[in-house]
Amino acid sequence: MARDCRLELLIRGGSGGFELREVASATAYLQFRPQRIADDEWELAEVARGEMGHGTFVLKNCRTDRYLYLSEHEQYIWQLMNGRASVRDIAASYVLRFESLDFDVIPALIAKLQGADLLTLRLASRLREVLARHPANRGVRPLELALRALERMTLASRDVHERFVSAYRLGGRLLFGVPAVAALTVLAAFGLVAASELARVAHAVAVPLARHPILALLAGKALVFATMAAHQVVHGLACVHYGRRVRAFGFTLLHGFLPSFFVDVTDIFMTSRRARVVTAIAGPLVHLALGALFFLVAFYLPGGFLQAFVAASATLQLYALLFSLYPFCFMEMDGYHIIVDLLGMPTLARDSWRFVRFRLAGRLRQRRPLSRTESIWTGYVALSFLSVAFFVVATAVWLVDVIVG
Amino acid sequence: MTTAGDLAFLRTVGVFAELEATHLQELAERLRTRALRRGEVLFREGDSGRELYVVRAGTVLVSKSVLGRVEQVLARLGPGELLGDMSLFDGAPRSATATAESDAAVLCLDPEGLRLLTEASPRAAAAFFFQLVRVFTARLRESGNLVAEVTRWGLEATGLDVEESRGR
Numbered sequence: 302m303a304r305d306c307r308l309e310l311l312i313r314g315g316s317g318g319f320e321l322r323e324v325a326s327a328t329a330y331l332q333f334r335p336q337r338i339a340d341d342e343w344e345l346a347e348v349a350r351g352e353m354g355h356g357t358f359v360l361k362n363c364r365t366d367r368y369l370y371l372s373e374h375e376q377y378i379w380q381l382m383n384g385r386a387s388v389r390d391i392a393a394s395y396v397l398r399f400e401s402l403d404f405d406v407i408p409a410l411i412a413k414l415q416g417a418d419l420l421t422l423r424l425a426s427r428l429r430e431v432l433a434r435h436p437a438n439r440g441v442r443p444l445e446l447a448l449r450a451l452e453r454m455t456l457a458s459r460d461v462h463e464r465f466v467s468a469y470r471l472g473g474r475l476l477f478g479v480p481a482v483a484a485l486t487v488l489a490a491f492g493l494v495a496a497s498e499l500a501r502v503a504h505a506v507a508v509p510l511a512r513h514p515i516l517a518l519l520a521g522k523a524l525v526f527a528t529m530a531a532h533q534v535v536h537g538l539a540c541v542h543y544g545r546r547v548r549a550f551g552f553t554l555l556h557g558f559l560p561s562f563f564v565d566v567t568d569i570f571m572t573s574r575r576a577r578v579v580t581a582i583a584g585p586l587v588h589l590a591l592g593a594l595f596f597l598v599a600f601y602l603p604g605g606f607l608q609a610f611v612a613a614s615a616t617l618q619l620y621a622l623l624f625s626l627y628p629f630c631f632m633e634m635d636g637y638h639i640i641v642d643l644l645g646m647p648t649l650a651r652d653s654w655r656f657v658r659f660r661l662a663g664r665l666r667q668r669r670p671l672s673r674t675e676s677i678w679t680g681y682v683a684l685s686f687l688s689v690a691f692f693v694v695a696t697a698v699w700l701v702d703v704i705v706g
Numbered sequence: 707m708t709t710a711g712d713l714a715f716l717r718t719v720g721v722f723a724e725l726e727a728t729h730l731q732e733l734a735e736r737l738r739t740r741a742l743r744r745g746e747v748l749f750r751e752g753d754s755g756r757e758l759y760v761v762r763a764g765t766v767l768v769s770k771s772v773l774g775r776v777e778q779v780l781a782r783l784g785p786g787e788l789l790g791d792m793s794l795f796d797g798a799p800r801s802a803t804a805t806a807e808s809d810a811a812v813l814c815l816d817p818e819g820l821r822l823l824t825e826a827s828p829r830a831a832a833a834f835f836f837q838l839v840r841v842f843t844a845r846l847r848e849s850g851n852l853v854a855e856v857t858r859w860g861l862e863a864t865g866l867d868v869e870e871s872r873g874r
Contacts, residue, residue, distance in 0.1 A: 306855065306858050306859045306862050306863075307859070308778065308856065308859050309778070309779040310772070310776055310777065310778055310779065311767060311769045311776070311777040311778070311779050311805070312775055312776050312777075313775040313777070314775075317745055317746075318745050319745055319805065321767075321779070321807075324863075326858075326859045326861075326862035326863040327862070329859070329862075329863035329864075330862060330863050330864070333863060333864050411864075
């Protein structure tokens with residue numbers, strides 16, 4: 302930050318005299334008193350406490366429904382941003398509390414808070430930010446426009462909370478409790494038995510499917526689509542179960558290309574770790590329940606297209622279960638959110654990649670053992686690559702088997 | 707206001723530079739000199755007044771009220787520079803305050819003096835107005851630069867340095 306810009310002020314005295322004062326922007330910055338938004342417009346919750354005892358917090362802007370991760374140090378600075386303490390005061394308090402100060406922490410946090418409308422000043426639009434950062438890059442503008450076009454394909458309703466509450470009261474609550482867990486366990490066990498029985502005659506079961514491939518494909522797609530919606534609805538019901546707000550429900554292109562339903566349960570961050578884990582795992586369990594049920598139904602159906610279709614759908618549900626719970630490869634599916642919460646490392650993917658890319662080689666040269674956190678980061682990246690490699694090899698083996706066989 | 711030194715001074719003032727000696731002499735006789743002590747206010751923002759001033763000696767600060775007793779200094783004018791010219795033409799209240807930064811002297815031209823100059827020599831008047839337009843143009847450019855500078859100051863003073871903070 303170039304802090305050499307000066308403003309000349311004339312301050313008049315009481316007896317007709319005056320004083321001239323030059324104020325450098327750096328000086329003014331130290332006297333700047335960051336003012337957070339009104340207390341009833343934000344909410345702060347502790348998310349996790351890591352191995353060093355450091356907490357991680359989520360700060361919610363209730364007006365815009367935006368959420369920010371804050372470290373314990375940032376959370377301390379946030380508490381001081383009451384409009385009365387200057388940046389200089391905040392820095393002094395910070396030093397007294399933490400006994401050291403990287404001054405960049407304060408401007409970086411101010412910029413972050415301004416970006417989330419949590420301070421009284423606002424940043425420019427996202428497009429302006431991107432263009433400002435990369436003015437020479439010709440690819441930025443088309444990329445931003447393309448992303449915006451994809452974002453426009455999102456169909457969502459932000460007025461869904463009451464409907465989820467109604468659905469919860471009308472029976473959704475039965476999904477959350479010991480009886481539901483017991484029923485799912487029993488269903489899964491029976492489904493497993495049925496699946497193993499069907500597996501013995503898998504070829505005979507599957508043959509009728511090949512007689513009506515178009516019908517099988519369309520019906521399969523429709524069913525998968527419906528179960529994806531059910532998956533998201535159960536996430537929303539779990540959110541309601543823990544007393545938080547469902548912010549939106551709709552259809553989008555996941556990662557810009559994968560058609561998918563979505564439910565916005567970000568508000569669950571404001572509750573306990575248990576609530577977040579249950580909410581994350583509730584959606585994938587829909588696929589387990591449906592997969593087990595479909596295997597059971599297929600087991601009792603007579604041979605033919607319907608049995609083949611139901612058995613194939615059961616298999617697809619198991620794939621959906623595994624895909625949802627897959628935590629690696631920076632995809633941030635439900636499985637990722639679960640391990641993030643269990644490990645207490647909210648920025649696991651980003652930190653892992655940064656550590657492996659920039660610091661791992663240096664750490665290995667030091668010939669000192671990695672800390673627990675560093676081992677987790679390294680393991681996350683390693684398992685991401687290994688799982689992709691496994692998928693590629695398994696697909697290749699399957700293709701060879703199909704072609705040769 | 708008819709000494710050789712005064713006439714020589716008027717020759718150095720951009721807006722009068724093209725006037726012929728006789729017209730300059732007539733103009734000089736219509737100008738009034740006003741001495742200012744350090745800190746004395748020549749006119750205040752919001753005052754009425756239609757005189758144009760030329761700084762003869764010392765420096766004059768042009769400032770605009772910001773908050774309470776605090777004003778932002780817009781310009782520091784030295785010998786040969788003009789102030790008050792906007793009200794001479796539009797008759798609107800003064801847009802800023804002029805204060806002597808040091809003991810100073812200014813020459814005052816009222817609208818009547820300008821009218822006589824225009825009637826006496828249209829060519830001299832054209833030269834005067836042409837130079838005045840150049841002064842206005844230069845000020846317009848300075849105003850644009852000042853807006854950019856003040857905006858930059860604001861960004862830096864509040865930490866709202868978008869480029870740096872996003873690239874960090």
